[in-house]
Amino acid sequence: MAAAVGWAARDSSGVLSPYNFSRRAQEDGDVTIKVLYCGICHTDLHIVKNDWSNAMYPVVPGHEIVGVVTDVGAGVKKFKAGDTVGVGYFVTSCRACECCGKGYENYCSRMVTTCNGVDHEHGGAVTQGGFSDVVVVDEYYVLRVPDGLPLDSAAPLLCAGVTVYSPMVQHGLNSPGKHLGVVGLGGLGHVAVKFGKAFGMRVTVISTSPGKRQEALEHLGADDFLVSRDPEQMASAAGTMDGIIDTVSAWHPITPLFSLMKPMGQIVFVGGPTRPLELPAYAIVPGGKGITGNCVGGIRDCQAMLDFAGEHGRHHRRGGADQDGLRQHGAGASREQRRPLPLRHRRRRQPRLDS
Ligand SMILES: [Zn+2]
Numbered sequence: 001m002a003a004a005v006g007w008a009a010r011d012s013s014g015v016l017s018p019y020n021f022s023r024r025a026q027e028d029g030d031v032t033i034k035v036l037y038c039g040i041c042h043t044d045l046h047i048v049k050n051d052w053s054n055a056m057y058p059v060v061p062g063h064e065i066v067g068v069v070t071d072v073g074a075g076v077k078k079f080k081a082g083d084t085v086g087v088g089y090f091v092t093s094c095r096a097c098e099c100c101g102k103g104y105e106n107y108c109s110r111m112v113t114t115c116n117g118v119d120h121e122h123g124g125a126v127t128q129g130g131f132s133d134v135v136v137v138d139e140y141y142v143l144r145v146p147d148g149l150p151l152d153s154a155a156p157l158l159c160a161g162v163t164v165y166s167p168m169v170q171h172g173l174n175s176p177g178k179h180l181g182v183v184g185l186g187g188l189g190h191v192a193v194k195f196g197k198a199f200g201m202r203v204t205v206i207s208t209s210p211g212k213r214q215e216a217l218e219h220l221g222a223d224d225f226l227v228s229r230d231p232e233q234m235a236s237a238a239g240t241m242d243g244i245i246d247t248v249s250a251w252h253p254i255t256p257l258f259s260l261m262k263p264m265g266q267i268v269f270v271g272g273p274t275r276p277l278e279l280p281a282y283a284i285v286p287g288g289k290g291i292t293g294n295c296v297g298g299i300r301d302c303q304a305m306l307d308f309a310g311e312h313g314r315h316h317r318r319g320g321a322d323q324d325g326l327r328q329h330g331a332g333a334s335r336e337q338r339r340p341l342p343l344r345h346r347r348r349r350q351p352r353l354d355s
């Protein structure tokens with residue numbers, strides 16, 4: 001057992017306070033990681049405030065962890081002390097079911113979340129997340145953080161990044177020249193725009209807020225901006241998009257979004273409005289259009305996403321262009337953090353616990 005200190009919620013007040021606890025003993029297949037950065041995901045806020053009535057207090061949130069390996073078990077093959085690594089939304093799955101076999105551990109019924117989960121592999125202990133100084137994780141669920149990816153902005157990629165990257169790849173929304181719609185410009189929307197542009201796509205942001213136009217076009221590099229409440233603007237883009245990532249977690253009318261897509265276009269929901277969305281059959285039947293959802297991504301997709309982000313950043317540095325590469329979403333999200341808007345993924349950087 002290793003002593004750990006974290007920031008825990010002890011009730012639904014929203015206050016986090018220092019919390020001393022123990023990490024499980026490192027086993028043969030485990031990696032011990034000193035946490036350097038951890039993103040704040042909206043899911044953390046839901047847990048802290050017990051919005052879903054499942055918080056197991058005291059709970060240390062955080063599932064966008066970046067750190068350095070300090071020790072490895074005797075059976076660990078992928079990592080050694082000193083490696084820079086990440087841990088995302090989950091730390092265990094069964095690795096035997098159909099989902100695990102296909103690389104979608106995120107949909108395994110035995111998947112255990114990085115925080116506020118019940119770790120059936122280790123005596124049913126409640127998992128404590130990355131708002132802490134150390135974590136112990138099975139190497140299978142640890143990601144390599146490629147050289148050159150800034151560590152602070154790599155952290156939000158481990159949940160928000162893979163949440164949009166994985167469905168984009170699954171649905172072929174990663175090809176140069178294709179046209180991607182991104183609904184909503186919170187944390188997830190920021191990352192979706194950056195990945196869309198990094199894939200070489202034409203990206204249009206669709207938002208209810210005209211005030212986000214400048215941010216979308218100038219800061220994030222989107223090609224176009226549509227105000228979803230403006231029927232003329234929406235009509236001007238009808239039938240042009242290959243697919244849409246909808247990141248909005250508040251209820252919103254979705255029928256107009258389908259008319260933006262070409263026949264057989266796919267819309268992917270990654271936000272979670274609690275009120276049921278309205279979907280008339282005529283929105284999807286005539287054009288053979290599809291609707292699907294996505295929750296984070298598997299280990300394979302998460303590693304591919306990090307590698308892609310690292311390579312894209314290196315490419316841009318070589319070219320002397322946008323030095324930020326994919327990191328700018330972090331700065332954008334920090335600006336968002338100060339706004340009193342209901343964003344799906346507010347995030348800011350965690351203060352370093354070791355300084
Ligand atoms: Zn998350």
Ligand SMILES: [Zn+2]
Pocket residue numbers: 093094095096097098099100101105108109110
């Ligand atoms: Zn499984």
